[in-house]
Amino acid sequence: TTFYCCICTCLLSHHLLVSKLNIMSGRMRMRVDKISGEKIVYSDMAIRNNASVIEYCRTSMAALSGATSGIMGLTSLYGFAFFFLAGFVLWLLLLVKAGRHWQQYFVNRKSLLTSGLTSGIFTYILFWTFLYGMVHVY
Amino acid sequence: LYHVLLRTLSRKMASGFYKLMFIIGMVSLAHSGYSAAQHRRFIRITEQEYSSLPTDILVQSLVSLVLTVYGIVHISGDFKEIRATIQLENKTWESAGNRPSFYMFCHRGRNLSPNYSPPSSDGASYGHH
Numbered sequence: 001t002t003f004y005c006c007i008c009t010c011l012l013s014h015h016l017l018v019s020k021l022n023i024m025s026g027r028m029r030m031r032v033d034k035i036s037g038e039k040i041v042y043s044d045m046a047i048r049n050n051a052s053v054i055e056y057c058r059t060s061m062a063a064l065s066g067a068t069s070g071i072m073g074l075t076s077l078y079g080f081a082f083f084f085l086a087g088f089v090l091w092l093l094l095l096v097k098a099g100r101h102w103q104q105y106f107v108n109r110k111s112l113l114t115s116g117l118t119s120g121i122f123t124y125i126l127f128w129t130f131l132y133g134m135v136h137v138y
Numbered sequence: 139l140y141h142v143l144l145r146t147l148s149r150k151m152a153s154g155f156y157k158l159m160f161i162i163g164m165v166s167l168a169h170s171g172y173s174a175a176q177h178r179r180f181i182r183i184t185e186q187e188y189s190s191l192p193t194d195i196l197v198q199s200l201v202s203l204v205l206t207v208y209g210i211v212h213i214s215g216d217f218k219e220i221r222a223t224i225q226l227e228n229k230t231w232e233s234a235g236n237r238p239s240f241y242m243f244c245h246r247g248r249n250l251s252p253n254y255s256p257p258s259s260d261g262a263s264y265g266h267h
Binding site for chain 2: 040042047049056067068097098103105136138
């Protein structure tokens with residue numbers, strides 16, 4: 001019975017913590033921090049919000065860099081290299097925006113670099129070929 | 139000095155400065171595109187050999203790209219703090235332990251109000267039995 005009581009109190013305290021966090025920030029997810037081994041609780045809604053901001057930035061960056069490389073008249077391999085260079089510049093700008101305490105906003109920095117690459121590259125190719133046709137062929 | 143500048147810039151967030159930067163960047167990009175098209179037309183008309191665009195058009199398009207993306211990165215919205223416990227640690231007990239639906243107003247404090255009238259002696263003697 002004491003074991004049952006312990007489990008009940010643990011569940012109750014966990015439920016209270018979960019409910020408090022539900023009031024606060026939507027759902028939360030427990031993850032183990034790999035560096036120090038302690039458990040960190042992340043708020044799901046905040047992670048989703050940050051991911052949508054990054055997605056918006058990445059899509060607009062792909063469109064604008066496609067326009068620029070079309071205007072500059074870049075051809076095959078130079079164009080793709082320019083896309084990766086623009087992605088790197090965007091990564092630097094996002095880190096500057098996050099500031100010194102980037103751990104408040106992201107789990108790790110490397111995921112920022114390669115998160116929306118596939119959809120970004122299609123948008124890039126679209127704007128690149130369109131602007132190249134408009135400026136250099138027309 | 140850098141921190142003071144950053145604080146004043148962050149106060150103007152999406153309302154003024156970054157929108158202006160975005161618009162200037164877009165206009166400059168469009169201008170560089172138009173001048174590149176004009177240069178190509180000129181080269182085609184005078185039947186010269188086309189190698190690459192003039193340097194100032196390239197520089198203008200690159201600079202306007204960086205300016206536009208910088209404006210977009212700051213317009214696109216704020217980042218939210220993801221660690222849930224840090225938000226909780228800064229709360230005081232006054233805000234965290236506050237449950238407004240548990241407020242009780244039926245207590246002896248009503249004796250202190252100026253409109254208080256003590257109950258009649260009939261009611262008091264009824265309580266004794």
